[in-house]
Amino acid sequence: MLGEGILKGLAETARNFAGSFVSAERLTTVQYPEQRIAPIEATRDFPFLVYDGADWEAGMRCVACQICEKECPPQCIYIEKSKDKKPDFVGKPQFYPARFDIDISVCMSCQICVEVCPFEAIKMDTEFELSTEDRFGGLLFDRKELAKPNEHYHKIHPTEAAEVDARLAEEKAKADAKAKAAAEAAAAKAAAPAKTAAVGDAAAKPAEGASRA
């Protein structure tokens, strides 16, 4: 019969229409922004800079190595290295970014900066409602706007953040152990020449070297 195929198709749409009243499976949309679907943990959109502790400037993990700036495919990162150094989480003096800008309007959320960062300093955020009236300044984030605490990272990507923290703690433990061993060796060396009353500058040299390590 001519038109049978059309009727069959219409039966299918009718089934879906009627079904949407009784089955949540057939009702596929939500009324954004009043309703929101649960966020997916792996979601990423724009990068942010992680800091530890309360002070964003002191706790920033970034050491301005500029690897992300070089690797960024659309070249949306701009970094200026500091002149002086500040201690990082293991207490080693490091440079910090005097300027760290990301142009969100250029960023394509590819996550390559996160992958190449050796210091776990840059991570992907999930904030997507970023519309602004100022399309130049409003979308150019400086380091203050980019800095977010580690707690925020834990909130948006709990599994990943826990792994990162474990890795950093391990590194810190290693560094601490190394520093302790170095300090002990320095103390022992400092003590040894004192007993034998050797020449002063011979004892001072290894101690200085140990503290530098």
Next chain:
Amino acid sequence: MREGWNRPPVMKPDGEGELLEVAMGPHHPSTHGVFRMDVALDGERVIRLKPVFGYLHRNHEKIAEGMSYLGSMPFTDRLDYLCPLTNNWAYALAVEKLTGQEVPERAEYLRVILGELTRVQNHASSIGFLIQEMGASGTPLMYAFKAREKILDLFEELTGARMMCNYMRFGGCRVDASAAWLDATRKVVAGLPGFVDEFERLLRTNEILMARTQGVGILRPELAVNAGVTGPMLRASGVNYDIRKVGGYGVYNRFKFRVPLGDHWDVYDRYMIRMLEMRESIKILEQALKDIPGGPVMDAKAKLRGFRPKPGEAYGRIESPKGELGFYLISDGGPNPYRYRVRPPSLINLTILEDMCLGQNVADVVLIFGSVDIILGEVDR
């Protein structure tokens, strides 16, 4: 009116009277992108059709020659933006061939799973778009997107993004799939046959669809082979050529699946081939999800950045949902490719558009164009 133009009018073949020249595009709704067809019409009949490419040219190949191998990976997502993961795969395959890297087995299985999920969602939306162009505004496309949405959610859960996945790396995949993700995928795959059945019931025997598509836009197998057409287009013309079978990339030789072929070579065949390929893809998915082994997903020796492949060349090709997608790379030993070339299936499948459209009606041009299944991001790069 015509004085300012330097072109003479296109005359009818018998020399009596002018033909009507119409520029379909670059913003014609059927192109879902920017693409122009210069059509010369005799009444409703197409006498000449000239495709005009390049409105979406983004200089992908030259940009890739100026940046590291890794840096081009996210840009490949943006070629055929409906199937980012197959693009990633083809590019990763080319670089792996260049550097001689091995891919762990689990990563190969994950690639197959993601590639076939991509194929299902691409074919579903492609059919949706084709029917949309026929005038069924919305409904079939929304049905297709309902299934696509579930697959994109899986992509997001694994890779972090729905469309711009940037997931595959040289020597494996970026992150491992959790057991929860594999379970979720099994659940989605279990629901897919139901979706394909529903989608087929919606349209397959529809008289309007059959009247509009059967016998329209015939592509002869000889012409298809000569023009280098690949993918569902070629198989709808009855040529048995599927790189998953003949190319031997990945672990496809471990799975049982058939290659559907058309024997009328028309638009309806192309529609049906995509339907059948979805079913075959589901079969592959079921097998891959059953056999997926454990282990790492990344080659331990693989370097993310700063590697320099030995001088040489490599061509990595896969059966992307649209046809043969290939990446041709030449290395001169530096950190960037010396030459980077994409073989886009969409562009090459589009070159025979005129041959399919000659003598057809204007309204059929839209349909034939839709049946080629192109993404302008890949055509123009």
